[in-house]
Amino acid sequence: MTLAYIRNKLLICAAIESETREEMVKSMEKAKEEGADLVELCIDSMSLFHLSEIELLLKQRTLPAIVSFRLNSQKNSCKGDLKHRCLQVLKLAVDLDVEFVEIDFELAFDVIDELMQKRENSKIIVSSYVKSGVCCKEKLGNLLVCLQSTGADIIKVVTEVAYITDVSPVFHILTHSQVPVIVRAIGDRGLISQLLGPKYGAFMVYGSLGGKSIHGLPPIVSIKNVYELDNVDIDTKVFGVVSNPVGHSKGPLLHNPAFRYCGYNGIYVPLLVDNIKEFLRVYSCTDFAGFSIGLPHKESAVACCDEVDPLAKSIGAVNTIVRRPSDGKLVGYNTDCDACITAIEDALRERQVSNGDTPNVSPIAGRLFVLVGAGGAGRALAFGAKSKGARVVIFNRNFERAESLARAVSGEALPIEELDAFCPENGMILANCSAIGMEPDVHLTPVSKENLRSYDLVFDAVYTPRNTRLLQEAVEVGVTVVSGVEMFIRQALGQFRLFTNGLAPEDFMRKVVLEQF
Numbered sequence: 407m408t409l410a411y412i413r414n415k416l417l418i419c420a421a422i423e424s425e426t427r428e429e430m431v432k433s434m435e436k437a438k439e440e441g442a443d444l445v446e447l448c449i450d451s452m453s454l455f456h457l458s459e460i461e462l463l464l465k466q467r468t469l470p471a472i473v474s475f476r477l478n479s480q481k482n483s484c485k486g487d488l489k490h491r492c493l494q495v496l497k498l499a500v501d502l503d504v505e506f507v508e509i510d511f512e513l514a515f516d517v518i519d520e521l522m523q524k525r526e527n528s529k530i531i532v533s534s535y536v537k538s539g540v541c542c543k544e545k546l547g548n549l550l551v552c553l554q555s556t557g558a559d560i561i562k563v564v565t566e567v568a569y570i571t572d573v574s575p576v577f578h579i580l581t582h583s584q585v586p587v588i589v590r591a592i593g594d595r596g597l598i599s600q601l602l603g604p605k606y607g608a609f610m611v612y613g614s615l616g617g618k619s620i621h622g623l624p625p626i627v628s629i630k631n632v633y634e635l636d637n638v639d640i641d642t643k644v645f646g647v648v649s650n651p652v653g654h655s656k657g658p659l660l661h662n663p664a665f666r667y668c669g670y671n672g673i674y675v676p677l678l679v680d681n682i683k684e685f686l687r688v689y690s691c692t693d694f695a696g697f698s699i700g701l702p703h704k705e706s707a708v709a710c711c712d713e714v715d716p717l718a719k720s721i722g723a724v725n726t727i728v729r730r731p732s733d734g735k736l737v738g739y740n741t742d743c744d745a746c747i748t749a750i751e752d753a754l755r756e757r758q759v760s761n762g763d764t765p766n767v768s769p770i771a772g773r774l775f776v777l778v779g780a781g782g783a784g785r786a787l788a789f790g791a792k793s794k795g796a797r798v799v800i801f802n803r804n805f806e807r808a809e810s811l812a813r814a815v816s817g818e819a820l821p822i823e824e825l826d827a828f829c830p831e832n833g834m835i836l837a838n839c840s841a842i843g844m845e846p847d848v849h850l851t852p853v854s855k856e857n858l859r860s861y862d863l864v865f866d867a868v869y870t871p872r873n874t875r876l877l878q879e880a881v882e883v884g885v886t887v888v889s890g891v892e893m894f895i896r897q898a899l900g901q902f903r904l905f906t907n908g909l910a911p912e913d914f915m916r917k918v919v920l921e922q923f
């Protein structure tokens with residue numbers, strides 16, 4: 407594996423920490439099956455130190471490997487002279503011509519010359535681990551210079567990050583390094599260091615095994631099948647879902663294949679954001695082209711936009727932000743409102759439970775619209791229902807928020823305790839826009855099964871799980887339902903059109919949702 411080779415193809419690496427050689431070998435097999443190009447064998451994680459075992463492990467390797475031995479690893483349980491053991495391992499790796507041998511920066515000047523002289527094909531990596539709080543552009547820039555001065559073939563920086571905005575300096579070192587560089591920001595807030603690394607020139611990214619994100623590493627199967635990071639380059643436009651939590655979002659599963667289907671050079675990533683204003687301030691370059699806005703940022707996003715579409719403004723919630731290419735201004739929209747109102751209208755028309763009016767009149771008109779939740783999605787529905795001529799009643803755990811929304815749509819706010827037995831008339835519409843029933847609390851439901859009979863239609867904005875308890879029970883008592891998945895598809899279609907200036911492969915996106923969800 408030459409340096410020329412590593413620049414031509416993105417390498418996907420699985421870091422393997424295991425106590426025994428047998429476990430390491432097993433994980434290596436798994437990494438191979440899942441499509442990793444190489445593994446990092448973290449020798450410091452092994453519980454017993456037998457050089458012969460390590461030699462056997464290195465000889466048994468079924469994928470190219472990085473051999474590392476961190477001196478200050480917490481996992482490091484072997485006693486004795488760590489430095490001595492570390493050197494033994496690194497020399498052994500060079501003797502066995504292992505592809506990459508990684509030295510901690512603190513040891514680098516002591517050993518690099520000897521390893522460089524001995525090595526045949528091994529590439530020498532010098533790495534540094536940066537503790538939280540130190541990750542700023544200047545400090546990482548200085549570190550980069552120090553690491554480069556060791557004469558390493560490759561340098562590596564692993565850093566703890568407190569916020570997603572701390573990842574920005576990591577991209578800076580990727581673009582400024584004079585030698586190939588590997589970076590990794592640890593934790594869920596560091597995930598984009600791997601997903602966007604290739605845009606900034608990373609030749610290697612780390613991924614996790616088993617299809618689950620671990621310590622903020624994207625699963626290798628997602629790197630290959632969802633994000634297809636091999637195709638990400640300097641021109642790739644960045645989109646993502648700004649949310650907290652964000653792990654539940656199905657947005658990446660939908661938008662990434664849709665970009666590819668349309669031949670659009672874009673990537674859509676989960677963005678675990680604590681402070682949306684700060685996030686937009688730091689990631690302000692034109693390549694960060696658009697965002698889906700999720701919980702709990704939909705309302706605070708309004709003030710972060712340079713311009714807000716009139717509908718979103720009246721709702722007071724933005725679920726889409728697009729950076730206008732002509733002047734870089736952030737423009738906010740709300741695609742939730744149209745998505746759920748049209749989904750409810752279509753379902754009522756389809757089941758012919760219309761309110762007896764002409765086709766031009768919305769089947770929502772005149773009905774009592776019972777809304778649970780007064781957050782961003784709730785606000786979108788309240789305004790949408792009101793604009794279609796419904797009478798809106800709002801239940802929310804925080805009564806003041808319910809009252810404030812009720813005032814805005816000339817509706818009524820009632821205490822959440824009265825929701826279950828609320829039954830002033832038949833033919834009502836129930837819309838759950840709260841998190842009740844969302845994973846992991848799938849056993850919860852806002853209205854008991856028996857009391858669902860007075861509704862003509864039940865809508866649930868929750869889409870994880872797809873078939874919530876509320877929807878299941880509504881079907882059981884013969885009520886028409888609209889699932890959060892339908893709303894999800896429609897709001898995403900609206901976003902995709904805004905992101906791409908008009909593209910909307912609806913049939914394809916529906917197919918993806920049905921296959922993946």
Ligand SMILES: O=C1C[C@@](O)(C(=O)O)C[C@@H](O)[C@@H]1O
Pocket residue numbers: 647649654655656657698699700701725726742783897
């Ligand atoms: O409500 C949703 C869902 C979402 O938050 C997501 O989880 O992908 C993305 C938002 O833009 C949208 O309005």
